[in-house]
Amino acid sequence: MPPRRGPRYTQEDIERQLQQILFDPSSSSEGLEQLGPIIKQIHHERQQDAYLRTLQVVINAKNAEIERICSDTYQDVLPAIAALFAIQSYSNDLRDKVTTTLDISVFQVARASVERKRKLVQAKRALANLDEAIDNLQAGVRVLNTLTSIGGMIQQRKYWSALRSIDDIQYMPAGLPAQAPLYHHTLTCLPSLREQIKSAVLAQNTQWLLDIRNLTKYVGRLALGSMRARSNKWKVRRERDPLLQRAQVGSAAETVMYENHGHNVLESDELQVDFKPLYQSIHVYTALGSLDELRRWYRESRSGQSELILQASMQLSSFTDVVEGIIGFFIIESHVLRTTSNFRSPRDVEELWDTSMQRFASVVKTALEKETDAASFLHVKEVLLDFVIAAESYAYSTQSMHMLLQHLFEKYVTSLERRYGKRSEEIIQKDDLQPFTVKDAGKLEDALRSIWLAEHKRDALSRSAFPAHLPWSNSFPLCCASIRDFAHRSHQFIEGVPLRHHSVDELLGKSLDVLLKEHLATSFIHQLERTTQLPDLAQIIANLEHFEGACAELEHSLNVMREAQRGDTVRITAAPAFAEALTRARARLADVITSELDGFFELNSYEWTPAQKEEVPSIYLTKLVAWLSTAVDSLQLKGEDKEQLYQEAVAHIAHRLMEFLTDETIPMMNENGVTQISTDVGFLETVFDDLGHEDLNHSFAEIQSTITLALSDTVAEVLVPAARKWKHSHVDPKHLQVMLGKLSKYGATLRDPVQRARADRRRREAEQIGRMLSGEGS
Template identity: 50%
Template sequence: MPPRRRPQFTQENIDQQLQQIHLLDPQSSSENLEQLGPIIKQIHQNRQQEAYLRTVQGLIESKDAEIERICGENYQDFISSVSTLFTIKSYTKNLRERITTLDGNVAQVGRGLVEKKRALLQSKKTAANLDEAIDNLQACLRVLDVVNRVGEMVQEGKYWSALRSLEDIQSMPPTSLSQTPFFQHLLSSLPSLRGQIKDAVTASTKQWLLDIRNISGQVGELAFEAMDVRVKRWKTRRERDPMLRSTRVGSAVEWVTYEKTEFDALNNENVTVDFKPLYQCIHIYTALDSLDELRKSYQADRKAQSDLILPSPLSISALSNLLNEISGYFIIETHVLKTTGTFRSERDVEELWDTLTGRLTDLIDYALKRETNPDEFSKAKELLIGFAMTMEAYEYNTTNMYAFILLLFERYASLLEKQFKKRFDDILLQDDSTPMQVDSAQERDAVFEVVWISKSEREELLRAPLPLVLPWSQSFYLCCQSIHTFIERFYQFVDGVSQHQRNVDELLGKALDSLLSTDISENIARRLATTSTLTQIAQMVTNLEHFQVACTEIEGTIPGLKAAQSSFASTISKSLARITSLITSKLDDFFELSEYDWTPATRESAPSVYLYELFNWLTTVLDSLVIKDNYKNEAYQGAVNYIASCLMDFLTGPNIPMINENAISNILVDVDFLEEELKGIGRGHSTSAFAELRSTTSITLSDTVQDYLVPSIRQTSYSAVKPKRLQALLDKLAKFGGSCRDNPSREKGEKRRREAEAVGRLFPGESR
């Protein structure tokens, strides 16, 4: 590429440009350097002033040569031209000097101007750099302020705002700051800041978990109290409406009629559980895409807290506080489950519930393993029922809890039965077997509210004047009172348990049947064996009769008392047998005083003296017994049967070796007396006891043994006669005849012997 041609300047151009130069503007107070700028720029293009001057001088010399040539040709003109040229030369010289001076001035001014321009440019560059630096510093300060505010927000618990601030920093539009090492360092520190926010919100949640653990017991207690109010309200309503008595709190009927009052166990005047720390933590972890980590951590923490709830071993006295804490724990879990979406697993909560309640029942079972007081079981049951109903309201499955209560109930029932066995034993042991007396209507009504008696007897006693002597003794009243208490405590244990109601009724029926038959009836039977007072035995009979009525009344609502009914009937029979036994024992005393002559020479026309005393005693004793007429009839019948048996034993027993017909006749006189007396007191039906004695003696006195040997006559006329006894009587008569000295008596005795043998041959296998 050829070198660039330097521009050529003619004199005219130079003059023209020089004339245009005005270093000083008379109108301006400052130098006019702007006009000089272009010329200086042209003159100093290559920064060599000398080259430029040589060019100008060469041009002038060229002009001089040309002028001389022209002058030679045109002398005159030349002279004039020379003159002109000298003038020009002088001017040029002056111009050169002026230019030189100007060049020096221009150079001097140019250097200052350049320095000023350079300084100005440098100042502008520096100012621009300063502005940029200030802008960057301000941007940095704003970012640093945001970072600093992040720390303050973390301390103030504004975790979400802090996280949003970090997101704002990261999402800033590209600026000059974005490429700086400072900003890159700041961006690299954002994960650490996020970690600080995460750690802070995690610590806040950990503290919240500790706080709710400490407050869970109070939450559960308030929930228990709210359920207790609801139970009492429903109980009052059940008492007013008989149709609702079989329903319980939580049943469909109760839910329909429940006037729900909003009570939040987590937010009330006594306690407030703030779930904000958990919600905030979930929000932060979700934003950090770490929710699974939080979920696992929360699950592990709550599992650990549930493990710490149950003490080992468990004291029943601490059961109330323990159940409060468990209730509060799961009430909080229910709220978390319902308000955090999918954060909490319903299955995990159910597994926690099943595990914790399973361990709870095991601990309670172990704590009650050696317990002998049923009241402790009752206390545990009341707490467990309240716990189950409370947790049912929060939709927890309590089937296993109710099943455990029923298991406790079986043990409770066994202990309760033992407790009441002792109570019945004490009542019967302290009973004086005398009729109970009430002096006022209030006392009478109080007794009637307790005892079970028939409607007719109740009405009869209500019509009787006060003070009133009741048919039963104190033991019957106290036993009825204890039975009421037993039934009440029995059902009280399963109150609120809707499952297996039939099994409960059956278990109660068996328990009552055992108590009534074993601990009342058999206890009375044992006392009979040691009681010798007929009035006391008669009172026992009356009590037993009323116990029978009580069984019938109770069985209307609680079936299964068949054994008790049978036991009381059996004990009544034993009582009557005991009465008969005591009477016969006394009759024996009378018979020991009988002093019969079994071979008298003559017959008596009046009964034996001892019979008067015997019969008077018998009627006095039996008529004084406060028992039913049918029982008195049985007692009379037993006594008469015994008298007949004793008289028959005189005639046919082995104690009397021989007897004559006069003695038989005297016995019949005594029998006639007894029959007349019995008929006189309205007990004529008892005389049937003497049928065998009369038939047996009539055969010997009427001498009709041969007729007796005839089967048809024996079956129709002598069915009551026992062959062996007739044979024994004939033997005794034969012995008496054989002992006589007169022939007629001896012959008659021999006849009796043959008749005895004949009767014995006909019936060899019969017993007396």
């Protein structure tokens, strides 16, 4: 602190004080006491020269005044002069004394003052240094305390406070000199502290992700449960309101009426998921400028967790757990995406979802490959449907899931095909092929309700007398019930499933066709191969006829049902398969009848060269006709079917009779033997006329015409094309040639010239016919 300055004297002040001190008559000490402080002050103010000049001026003035006075009063002045000289001497002595003393005193005082000032300055400098040192020590202590507290903050997970403390150290060191080693050392420690914070945050986030992974399935279970409750509630409401029958869960109508839109499974009474660690890590990494690093770590970690949820293979028993894990995982991802900004990319989430859905669909399809239990398919469908609804509620794409549902429906229908196909095969295999009998109107109504039948046939049967023998056997209503159950289960599966109607109807139609064609129709064909009894074959024909008609009725019934569901048209194309099976059944029945007829023909006792002509028909033919009429008329067949059987049987009889005449194992025959065949044919024509089947006799036209022409003398007409076409159209020249040859051979063995001549003529006629046939063949 600078020394305090006294008042500064002007020339007038000094002169006035000297006048007062030197010439004050009241002063007894000649003013020396007053002069000391003044001289000291003058010395202190360094005004010695001004003081001496002023003093000299005063002296000169006084000398001049003395001389003036003395010139007037010299004598009076002499004492005064002496006094003045004395004063002058005293003044000079005093001045020298004052000057010397004053200089010594001033020097001593000034040196002491300077010394004190130097010591004071040194003390102040030391004090300032000490204060600075104390301040630096206190700042260092604060920095060290802050550094120490940062570790505690990290342990207490107060990461943001730790970052604030680091910023305080870096930007506001609180008096710590920038060049201090401690400050530099502290700054070098800050990056490692930030890394410690990052590591701690990352470790906390890793533990949080582990906790989230453990909660994922529970989150998914709550979400699927919520969707299931929502579906059940809507189902009840839809059953009460016919106008809502076609509205599904997630439709506009259901969405409007849904009362719990704000439900969040992550913040519910059952579960509270804490996302604070994630948000804190985002905040900290953003402050550290390392948010991209956290994004990459989080993306890779979540991608790895998604792969852990869905393994390369899966059992259907764990399907629910897998679905819960997937939907829980992506519900959390949706929440993170919605509650953070610029952290989770929507594209990353969508790509992760698409990848997971592709892997999920592939794993599910693999698991379904060997599955045959329809109940398992239904369980997968129910869980998958809840999964689709839940995913759509969080704005995830479910196109791949719809394709998976379509594939699941195909596998389910295929499973039903095998199941109901096997059941139908067993029904047909165990069928006793007896007409279905009902004893009262109630059972008749139940029987008619369980089958597909044209309305007019249904009305006709409803008026039957009891006990009523229905035209089908037990297998028809049982198979109809099985098919109805198959269709019901198929529709039950697609109820509430957002599948394309065209694909569903097409698949349903194909599946029914497979069931009807490959199982029912094929089973009937196998049954035909095992059956040899005519009534059983007739019953199979009746069953096939009703199944053929049932295809159209089944198609109509399904279309009515699908129309109520806004579906497309279902096409059933199995009717031709039953028609083909029906054709084979009729052929099989005809084959069995012809086989029986062949047995009768084996009993023939023809003599081909008898000496006498027989006028009575063969006994085996009477038995044959009696059996044929009884067998065919007793069959439960339609009139046209019986007529067809008669036609085929008569054609076969005519063929066998013609074979007798043209058989190469019979070398010759005479006219009596040929006439026996003609007699038998006449007998057959008479019998069939009596039975009311006169139209069947045209089958014998060839054999009768051939026999008549062969025994006549007009064989040459056959050689004329016009005559052969108009008069002998029923005659086969080949058969005529064979008969003529056999007759000629027999005639050649006789001795009668007439018979031999006739035989020779017939031989020539046979040769002419042979040449004609050869010419026509060339």
